Amino acid sequence: MRPTASQLFGRTKIGGSSCNPVAAALLLSVCLGFPPSVATCPSYCLCASDIISCSGCNLSVLPFDLPNYATRLDLSHNALTVLAVDWIARPFDRLATLVLSRNSISQIEVNAFAVVPHVLHLDLSSNRLTVLNSSVFTGLKELKELLLFGNQIIQINPGAFSDLHNLQRLYLSGNRLMAFPLGLYWEPGGPHNLTFLDLSYNRLSKVPVQSLLSLAQQSGIYLQENPLICDCALLALLEYWMWKQYRPLVDFRGEYPCRDVSEPGTECSQQVALDLPLETQTYQVEPGKWLRVPCPGLAPPVQEGLVVFWVTPRTVVNSSTNDPNAHLAVFSNGTLEIRSALMEDSGMYGCVIARRHHYDPTESLEVSVVVGNLSTTSTSGSAHRGTEHFNTAFTTLASCVISIILVLLYLYLTPCRCRESRGGVSRGWGRRALILCSDPREVESGQRRSNGKRVAFLEPQAEDSDTGVPKTPVVNLGHITTEGILKNGSRTVGQTLTDTSHVA
Structure with a gap:
């Protein structure tokens, strides 16, 4: 039993109140045998290949018939206020870039981005977002870049960036954040591959210095133009970053507090650094032992x-x-203690403290720690070097012996040997080539001499033939010059080079 039209499109009153024109048109086209038409580009939008731009159209809702073949959709400079679950009529499976900047968006519902699952770049800048709720970006598992600058964000709830496993660049500049969003890095499902975080122009007064010392090794964190309190911990962080030539600080050094670390006015104004140049020191400890590093x-x-x-x-x-x-453990005097040292403890260690001193990049604020037995390491290193020297010498000797053998084979097993014969016949080894080595003293006085070598290749013949066929006479080419052979270009391969007047 086939379903009726009312079951397919809902109850439609023909003679009375309500009627769905879209459903009626679709039903009519199906009944007449025409397939439903593909969505066309709205007249107020610009559609070029796989790009759709409806920017600056004062849209508060999106058109129903917006084509979904685009890889880039620009909806900036409009009047959108809420991103509901059905803010787009159909899924955009090919969409890679979505631009929603310069709208009035203040609310984003959960699963609002489920219709654009493959978006890589999302621009929500210059809107009116104040709070980022939990799971607000659910469904954007492939997102790599998120622009949220220029909003009014004052709070980021836990789990707001969950599901953003591949997020690499996050722009939160120009908001009203008062706390560093540390949950970005440790919450489950968060953007653990984040390599760029812009928190400039916010309202941060304090930052987690210890966490930033660890996070700055894997990502760039921009903190310029924040009202940071210039305490000893922050001063230590900025001094260490400057010595490390940390790009987010070096590029915007004039926009940070504590710009001149030599001027007094902070609680850590005591001179705690030596004036002597610092060199990298190396400390060694055996596994399982304790080590103290000043x-x-x-x-x-x-x-x-x-x-x-x-x-x-x-x-x-x-x-x-x-x-x-x-x-x-770190003592109050700044000494580091490594207890029961492990092999994984080997590496470079940096001491970060507010020194109120300009350090030259050539000076070292780090020390090297080596966990292992130096004597064992030295012995194994010597043995390894000895093995390398022996292998090199043996290889060189073997190469020399092989070269000598090849030279001897070339000298004593040469395929062609010249032997003088009264009959003028010179048989080469293997009888595959005949080289005519003439002596100038044996050349007749009237014979014209030739410059250069003279070689004739003949077909091999049996040494002792019982057929009785006479052997091929030797050809004397003494009177034929090289110039004459080269000029005779019409001679073909296999043609007999004989002269009856000079056959012996």
């Missing part, structure tokens, strides 16, 4: 309450927490 350039006594950070190959620790069971 902070390079730090002159005792250390100011009370001054926090010292150590950037290790695996984590960042500071002197404000002292756990007796921890693997790494």
